[in-house]
Amino acid sequence: MSKPEEFLSRTLDPRSLRGLAHPLRIQLLRALRHHGPATASQLADRLGESSGATSYHLRQLAAHGFVEDDPxxxxxxxxxxxxxxxxxSFDAALYRNPDPEVQGAVEIFLHEIATIHTQELSTWLGTRRDWDDVWAGASDMSDFTLRLPPEKLRELNERVHELIDSYRDEADAEAPDAHRVRMHLHAFPQRER
Structure with missing residues (x-):
């Protein structure tokens, strides 16, 4: 079993958030993360955009340190x-940032991520019959309702993230039946009627 390379994550700050918070930029970064290196033309074909638009937005992503040349x-x-x-990762301090431009970027970013999650789940539901039964049995689409104060919700999220990271460290990407697995975790308060 080969050891996966170190997982690098970036915490957004106001400047980097403003640089990323554009629907096409988020899609470009997602495509590079999921499918590996590509040219602006290849990304344009994949996303149904012009290569001029993808080139421009890739340069903007590079200026903010999200993408880089692959020589x-x-x-x-x-x-x-x-x-x-x-x-x-999303720094919760961004919610409290008083700058209207940052608040606009927060809204764009969060709504784009929610849209991506919805699309990915819909794709799974529409294609699950194309997968072996073992994958359908291993997949999950659960929801839970708990009564927690904010500090307990934060603790729960941290413990779930630690568990997921432990599987990343032990991943057997070379297994013949291994596939990329997407996990969505949504945890938010709800008003009671």
Whole structure:
């Protein structure tokens, strides 16, 4: 079993959030993280965009440190891009930032991520019959309702993240039946009627 490379994640701050909070930029970064290095033209084809738009937004992502050149790919004038980190985390202090531009970026970012989660879940539901039964039995679409104060919710989230990270460290990516697995974790308060 080979050891996976170190998982690099980036915590967003006001500047980097503003640099990322654009629907196409979020999609470009997601494509590079999920599918590996690509050119602006390849990403344009994948996302149904113009190569001019993908080139511009890739340069913006690079200026904010989300993507970088991948000189190990391609030849000649072809410019290949790769994700600089595999993950992004959201600093809760961004919710309290008084700058209206930051608040607008928070809204765009969170809604885009929620849309991506919805699309991924819908794709799974629409294609689950194409997978072996063992995958359908191993998948999960649960929800839970708990009564917790905020500090206990934070503790629960931290423990779940630690558990997920432990599986990342022990991953057997070389197993013949291994596939990329997406996990969505949503935890939020709800008003009682």
């Amino acid at each position: 190990s790919q391609g030849k000649g004038r072809e410019r290949w891009w790769k994700a600089a980190q595999q993950g992004t």
